[in-house]
Amino acid sequence: MIRCITAASELCSGCGQGWSQLARRWKSKRADHWAKLRKKQTGTALALKHFDHFYPEKYGPRWRSIRLALLCQSKPTALVNHYSNVAETTAKLTSCGSFDLTAEWREQISRRQGRLSSLASSADPASLPADADSSDGTADETSAADPAEARARAEAAGQLRLVQPTQEESAALHDYVPATQLHGDEDWLEEGDYFQYGQEDGSLKVALDRDSPISIPDTLRVFSFPAGEISRFPFPSTSSTGVRDYYPLDGASLLPVLALDVQPGDEVLDLCAAPGGKSLAILQTLYPALLVCNDTQGGRVKRLQQVLLDYLPAAEHWPGQVSVTKQDGQRLEARDRYDKVLVDAPCFSDRHSLLEDDNNIFAISRSRERIQIPLLQTNLLRRALEAVRPGGTVVYSTCTLSPIQNDGVVHMALKQIWEDTDIQVVVKDMEDSMKPFYGTMWFARGVGIKYGQQVLPSVVNNFGPMYFAKIVRLK
Incomplete structure (x- = not known):
């Protein structure tokens, strides 16, 4: 001392x-x-730690390549603005070395439809399932001993195995189970303790119906660079018509819009529209009579409004009506109002969370908000299913690999609808309708995804991640 x-x-x-x-x-x-x-403790570091902990169990050895792709910038595509000088814009994009990706998709869809038609014309009617010619379109569960074989035959014959409600049966979803598959019995991967009620109890059986082929309107055009090329597009400029010539977006973002299948005269709600890329894609079809673009935060709504001002002409030149609203989608009061509803829900935004500390959902200050995301997503999807008319379509999408925020949220929303309302729905199986896109994007297969489709990031064509599920309301 x-x-x-x-x-x-x-x-x-x-x-x-x-x-x-x-x-x-x-x-x-x-x-x-x-x-x-x-x-x-930065948001990006915490995000990587979180993903490295949870995703390998779900995606196995694929996680290493997915991780590498996520840590790189996504591959750009250019959505041509129909209201710009289209010829001028396409010439500009072609001169950069890009090509019309939607034209390639249309060709693949046409080829696939031709092959299916050829198989259907040469198929032996005696080999088709007993219910193939059913006048009411319902599927008999005993029509084939092997459901996989029955599915293959039905595909070859071009038959859609629709599961329609009958007046005598109750509103319970398990009354409308197709012969091919029953979803709802398996356990899924739980992502953590923060979504306790997202556990599957086996009480819900969900009808699954094969979706019809994808259709791409001629006015919807997207350009991309060839596989393996990492070139970037020049910044969008103002065309001779006074609006921006193209909108940059991830190519996988277009798939939920195509799954929505907007038709002429449809009234459409984009529930979580900001920053506006999917709303613009919907408008490029020239189909909707009404498009309501909604978001809840003032800053996001302003950004959405600016995008629409930059890309749309004066109102008198627009064939339909476009409106921007600011309301909490969890408190949406519309009922049986829209033909189509897109729910591009807030999520982990995996790529942004790994690359940007600004506005990062994994920031320590946003922990409570992050924990509540699945609950928010479930509430949004439920409101969308209530807002769509019978016969209408809801597409739920995220840009995360999180199984709880994807299949988990779809399951919880369907469970609530089943238990609390008399609404009847069917989940569309889009596996076949997405096959024309397999050459462009890497789809998750064999990882237990039950309700939707998922595009995985890839260093060859670095699109996604993008999950989307299609639900049609029957009643």
Whole structure:
């Protein structure tokens, strides 16, 4: 003790300069310590830690390549604005070395339809399932001993195995189970303790019906660079018509819009529309009589409004009606109102969370908000199913790989609708309708996805992640 005091006295000699140096040194070390600690706690670092913990169990060995792709910028595509000078815009994009991706998709769809038609014309009617010619379109569960074989025959014959409600049966979803598949009995991967009620109890049986082929309107055009190429498009410019010439977006973002299958005269709601890319894609079809673009935060609504002002002509030149609303989708009061509803829900936004600390959902200050995301998504999807008319379509989409926020949310929303309302729905199986896109995008297969389709990031064609599920309301 005496030695310490003596040493301190010696250190204090010279007007206390020794103590000042010691204090500065200690302060500098403390600042370095906290700087390193803060660096470890950034949103991007926490996101990577979270994904590395949960996703390998779901995606297995594929996670390594998915992870690498997620840590890179997504591959750009250019959505041509129909209200710009289209010839001028396409020439500009072609000169960059890109090609019309939608034209390639249309060709693949046409080829596939030709093959199916050829199979159907050469199929032996005696080999078709007994219910193939059923006048009411219902499926008899005993029509084939092997459901997989029955499915293959029905596909070859071009038959859609629709599961329609009957007046005598109740509104319970398990009354409308198709012969081919029954979804709802398997356990899914739980992503953590924060979504306790998202556990499957086996009480819900969901009808699954094969979707019809995808149709791409001629006015919808998207350009992309060839596989493996990492070129970027120039910044969008104002065309000779006074509006921006193209909108940059991830190519996988177009798939939920195509799944929505907007038809002429449809009234459409984009429930979580900002920043506006999917709304613009819907408008490029020239089909909707009404498009309501909604979001809940003031900043996002302003951004959405600016995008529409940049890309749409004056109102008198627009064949339909476009409106922007600001309301909480969880409190949507519309009932039986729209033909189509798109729910591009807030989510982990995996790629943004790994690349940008700005507005990162994994920031420590947003922990409570992040934990509540699945509940928010479930509420949004439920409101959408109530807002769509019988016969209408709801597409739910996210840009995350999270199984709870994808299949988990779809299951919970369907469970609530089943238990609390008399609404009847059917989930569309889009596996066949997505096959023309397999050459462009990497779809998740063999990972237990039950209700939707999922595009996985790939270093070859770095689109996604994008999950989307299609639900049609029957009653």
